[in-house]
Structures are given as C-alpha cells and as structure tokens.
Amino acid sequence: MNNDWSDLIDKMRQGSVRALSRLVSRVENRDPGWMEAMQQIYPLSGKARLIGVTGSPGAGKSTLTNGMARELVFRGHKVGIIAVDPSSPFSGGSLLGDRVRMKDLWNLDQVFIRSMATRGALGGLNQSARDVAKILDAFGKDFVLIETVGVGQDEVEVVRAADLVLVICVPGQGDGVQALKAGIMEIADIFVVNKADREGAEEVFLDIQAMLDLDPTQDNSRPPVLRTVANQNEGLPELVNVVLNLLTSSGHRRVWQDVRIREELIGLLEKQLLGLIIQYWEKDGSLEKVVRQIERGERDPYSIVQETLDRMLPKIKK
C-alpha cells in the first residue's frame, strides 16, 4: 500500500472530514491499493449500526432519512448517510447530489452525506455501499443510514447489509402489495407509513397490518408499523425511539450475521475476479475481437466464456 493511502487513513483517524471524503471516493473508484486500504480500515470498524431505509420512489425516503439523522444528532450521536441512487445506468449521474442533501443538513457537522450511483453495467453498488459504510464506521460514526431509491433487487441487496431495515410506504401508491412483490416484506424490521396526514394513510396502515397477519413466519418479532409526516418532523422522535430499542434488544438480527458475512465475501471476490478478467480481456483488444466474432456469427458467447474460464482458472475444475 502506498504512502498516499496510509496518509489518508491517518488523517481520517485524526478526524479529517476531507481525508474521509477522499478515502471514500478512492475506494468507490477502486483506485489501485483500495483492497489493502480496506484491510487497514476494517479492524477500525465494528461499532456503527447500519440502518437501511427503503421504499418506493416518492415515499419521502430522503426527507425521512434526513429527519432521522437530525434527531439522532440532537441526541448526541454521530451520523453518516449513504444515499444509494441507481439513477441512470447510462448517464451514471446521481440525481440526489450531495449538494442538494447538504442544503438541508449543512449546519450539522456530525452528519457526513454521500450519494452513490451505480457504476455502469458492472454494478457492485451493494459492495461499494458496504465499503463506504465501513469507512464511516471506522471514522467514528455511531449510525450509518443507507437510503435507497427504489425497491428492486439491488435495493434489497443494499439494505440486507444493514442491522435494521425500515420500509417506507405512502398512501396512493398501492405500496402494500408492491413491497411484498419486491421481497421487501421479509427484510423489514419496521414499517413506516409516511405522509400519514394524507388521505388513504389509514388504509395503507391497515394493509400492512393485514399482510403481517398473513405472514406465517412472523412470531414474536412482528415488525412495528409507525406513522410519520417526515416533512413536518411528526413521528420522527417516536421512530428513532423504536429504532434504538430494536437495535439494543438482544439477538436482533444476529441470526443474519453469518449470511451477511458470506454474502460480503462472495460479492467481494466475484467483483474482483470479474474486474481482473475484464482487464485481462480488454488488454490487447481481445474483448473487441471476440465481440466482432460473435457479431459475425463465427463464435457463440458460451464457448468463449468456457474457454476463458478454462484458461484463467486452471486450478478449478468444474
């Protein structure tokens, strides 16, 4: 690991937000040496609790996340926010820029906000979000709020890394059933009916309760269902109380610990392997060559992949 990384890590440990910010960017970009840097950072982490916030677009997740952050800061905690925004797979830009978020929380030194967008088709957002959470943890944050934009598979993966998951529903979107469809139901620790002052909010509340009644796996861990009006700060102190209670209740989510570590290991290895192979493939233009061959109908992708695997992973036999 070069000196540059060590220097950043030292400064980050001394509390430099600038160093933290650069560290996050460099790890996100997979700058050379990032794995070694994470090996240094990892042992410093382990104290922060990760809270995932998900729900359909327009549910007010950003407002609610900001409000929770503010509430946690008022209670003396240090908070980081990771806004995972899959936005456009083409432009790669993040719609919720850090700056927009900052405007709302600019005067809270205790909150570090980071927006992350998908990095092209090769994704890995899930892993990146975990890495960034670990850096924030090492920096000394007590809570890291991970907020996702949608309720797709990616988002499920992202929030699965959390210690506690909030699923935000709002009136007028038929969220009950949609959340169920996207597999969010199973990972929700708390349901929040946001915009609870709107027409239809009670219906959403009852829908969620009805869904929970139907779930045969629910035992004594039935997720609470809360009401908030996040943009008026209504219900947020109560929500934070419930979050803190759940996080300190013994055994919460511990059952997932194994699964999370496994997933993290496998995801990390997969991403690294893939990156190395693509690098190998792109070198000397061999990827371009096989693409042309497939285009002309001379080769098929399946045999090319098999050949490549046989060549690169001689030690592993299928």
Added chain:
Amino acid sequence: MNNDWSDLIDKMRQGSVRALSRLVSRVENRDPGWMEAMQQIYPLSGKARLIGVTGSPGAGKSTLTNGMARELVFRGHKVGIIAVDPSSPFSGGSLLGDRVRMKDLWNLDQVFIRSMATRGALGGLNQSARDVAKILDAFGKDFVLIETVGVGQDEVEVVRAADLVLVICVPGQGDGVQALKAGIMEIADIFVVNKADREGAEEVFLDIQAMLDLDPTQDNSRPPVLRTVANQNEGLPELVNVVLNLLTSSGHRRVWQDVRIREELIGLLEKQLLGLIIQYWEKDGSLEKVVRQIERGERDPYSIVQETLDRMLPKIKK
C-alpha cells in the same frame, strides 16, 4: 454434452413444446452441461425480435403483453413471453405463475409463456432471461416479449437485452418522474400510456411529452407516445403497428448491438465465475471457516479475498 441434452435439443428442433419447456427449465437451473447445450442452441437463434415491456407495478404490463401477443398471433406470428418477476429474494417464488398467465392465452398454441423469478440473492436473472429468449428464438418464435415487474436496475438490465423497449405508464402513479429516476427514460423506444380511459391519463401523456422535450439527446429518434386500454384491447393493434414499423426501420438499435454482446459476454462470465467461486470455497468447509474467523474479528474479508484471488488466478498479476 450428454445424450439427454442432445435428445432434448433434437426434439425441440422438431417442434416439441414439451422438450422446449424442459430445455428452458434445465438451462434456467444451470443443470450440468447447460453451457454446452447453449453452444448448440446459439447458432439456431438470431431470427426472433426481442421486445421488452417494463413500467411500474400495477401499470397493466401483463395484460398489455398478453394483448400484444394475441395481436401478433392473429397476424400469423409465433410468440414467446418471458415474464420476469423478481418477486421475493427469499421465497424465490413467482407471483405471476405460468398457470395464471396461461388461463388468458390457453387456446393460443403459438404462444409459449415462461415466468422467471430471481434465483436467490445471487441473481443472474438478466442472463437467464437472455438464455431463455435464445432458446425460444431457436425454437422458431418470431417475437419474444420480455415483461418485467418493476422499474429497478434489474429490470433495466433485463430489457436492455431487447431489440425494442416499451415503457408503460399509467395515471395516478407519478410515473413520469419515476421512470426517469430509474433510468428507464433512456432505453424507451415507445412510451405507452395504459389505462388511458382513466382520469389523469392526459396529464401522464403530456408529462411524458414534456420530458421528451427536455431531453437534449433526442434527435430524429424521439420515441412515440401511444395510448392504450389494454384490458379492452383498445389501442393494441395500433401499438403493434408502431412496434413492427420501428423494428423494420433501418438501423434501429443496431448501435446497441456491440454493447449488448459485450454485456452478455461479461454477464455470462460473471455468472459462471460466481458458481465456480462458491463451489471452490464451499469445498472442505473453507468458506464456513473464514466466516467464523471474520465473525470473531480474527480476519477481515478484504485480505481473505485477496489471498483467494492470488490462489485462484495464478496467471494474472494485478
């Protein structure tokens, strides 16, 4: 490749729907030999046009897809439908079962319907959908309609494999902005305002037009915006006309061909790698061992992955 696969491929080529069905299942399940089977199937494909249908939950995508299939069959085409349903990452079940779909199209021999759910947290739905589309193509389908459930990143990936993408919007969901957020905007070739007899439909129509006006990348390829009431078959013949016109217009989507082949290659490689990694790691319980070590704080995942990479890929130096 064992005889079983060859036998299935032969029977599929002779038109056996039963063989087709079993082939699809076995490829989806990654039964041993599936890569070799796909190598046989690939050269038989290349004629079918893939049409992606996406949009938010509740937009009526299934009804619209079924309606389009029916219309295409009436015009003498052979049609396959792949319903991609990310449903639950835990239960793995498909909410829209083949049977439910079949009820609507049961008497159309020319339509083959396949529902696909995500296969656990390790995903790969995108690649599986492409494989199944290729098998349906090889079987002789003229059109394969790929329908997704949501508008997340996964869905974007799935429909990117298509020759043409329909984005379905409906009144009352604020779809305009949401579609934009999920990056659907860029991949839409046709926008459809479904449930166009409902209040607010005209607003959605105008919202989409306004979005298209704002998009600086639009030139002469501005996507048409159509109105349908799919459950009453209204607007479907017109929609099919537009689809067929776009598909035959010269140069449509050809610009994407390279990107699609690259993505397919990389996706396939990634999928295969993942399988190999897990197999390699789970053997002799070594994955369990390192998970425990991480849990006890004795090791960190980054150094374990780096070690494993060095061992697995002796030929590649970073």
